[in-house]
Amino acid sequence: MIELRGRTAVITGAGRGLGKALAISLAQAGCSLVLCGRNSEALECVAETILRLTGSQPACIAVDLANSESVQQAVEGISRLQDHVDLLVNNGAMWLEASDVPYTAEDVLGVVNSAVTGTFLFTQGLLPRLLRSSCPDIVTIGSTSGLPNALLQNVAVPFYAAKRAQAAIADGLQQMLSETSIRSIAVHPTNLDDIQPGEPEWAAAVERAKGARGTNRDVVEAVLFAVTRPRHITLSMVLDAGDGGLFPAGNG
Numbered sequence: 001m002i003e004l005r006g007r008t009a010v011i012t013g014a015g016r017g018l019g020k021a022l023a024i025s026l027a028q029a030g031c032s033l034v035l036c037g038r039n040s041e042a043l044e045c046v047a048e049t050i051l052r053l054t055g056s057q058p059a060c061i062a063v064d065l066a067n068s069e070s071v072q073q074a075v076e077g078i079s080r081l082q083d084h085v086d087l088l089v090n091n092g093a094m095w096l097e098a099s100d101v102p103y104t105a106e107d108v109l110g111v112v113n114s115a116v117t118g119t120f121l122f123t124q125g126l127l128p129r130l131l132r133s134s135c136p137d138i139v140t141i142g143s144t145s146g147l148p149n150a151l152l153q154n155v156a157v158p159f160y161a162a163k164r165a166q167a168a169i170a171d172g173l174q175q176m177l178s179e180t181s182i183r184s185i186a187v188h189p190t191n192l193d194d195i196q197p198g199e200p201e202w203a204a205a206v207e208r209a210k211g212a213r214g215t216n217r218d219v220v221e222a223v224l225f226a227v228t229r230p231r232h233i234t235l236s237m238v239l240d241a242g243d244g245g246l247f248p249a250g251n252g
Contacts, residue, residue: 002135002228005030010078010085012065012122013092015042017194018141021216022089022223023058024050024197029224033058034078034085037092038065053198065092065118066110075125084132087227090119091141093166096156108158115162120169130182137227138177140170141219142188144238174234185226189219189239214241 009026013019015037027033027050035043035058043060051057059081063074078085093115096107123138130136144150146163155163173184193215195201205217218239226235 002230003030004224004228006032007086007135008032008034008082008084008133009087009089010034010036010082010126011089011091012036012063012119015039015046018192018216018219019089019091020046021196021220022091024053025220025224026087026089027054027056027058028197031087032056034061034081035059036061036063036074036078038062063092063122065114065122066094067113068117068121071118071121072125075122078126079129082129085126085129086133086135087137087139088123088126088130089139089141089223090123090166092119093141093162094159096159098152098154098156103156103158111156111158112162112165115159116165116169119166123169123173127182131180134181135231136182137185138170138173138182139185139187139223139227140166140173141223142167142170142186144188144190144240147188147238170236181231183231183234185223185234186236187219187222187226187239188237189222190214190241192216192219212241214239 009031011019011023014023014035023033023035023046035046037043040062047058047060061074061077064070094111096111143163145155145160146167152160170184170186177184191213193213195215202217205215222237222239
């Protein structure tokens, strides 16, 4: 198993939910973190939690993935902070739920631009820093919504389409970077319960029965497993928390 201690990790969407759980868990595994997200205040709160738990102070970079100028500024900020990046976790995206009310153009553009345009431009901008690492990984947190044959269920069509495109980005990066040292790893979870390290629900998650919803812990453990595999192994993982069919617990 590859050691994570000392690796530099950049995480988008790190201010809450799954991104926060990933940040805390990677910090506890010994990573040095750059936390990225739209809400600077939320990022600082996560950084304070990590400092209290681990004694390590993460850097915080504000970025709106739906805005290309913000993405460019964030890439430049990270490049000034870090000579190299070992792990990029593309977790940031905008959620859009199914609705009988027509969506605004801003809603649709926000979802598509954050998951697709912003994710790609952010990754592309950090490729020079990733190529300076001896063990570089890109992890894309997709969704079962982005997989073939997934039911629409409770998600909006723009979100459904954006996640399908995001899965294509992860696959395309794997092909594009096949002659480099960078691995492109994809993790596709279904609907998740938002739990955090240290909470009673985090410890209890391992006792869930078949058919129960997935949790942040399931995704965190999948990511930790994937990035600690020997370098000749690249994984694409589907976290199906359903009771037997294709993603029957709902699409995330």
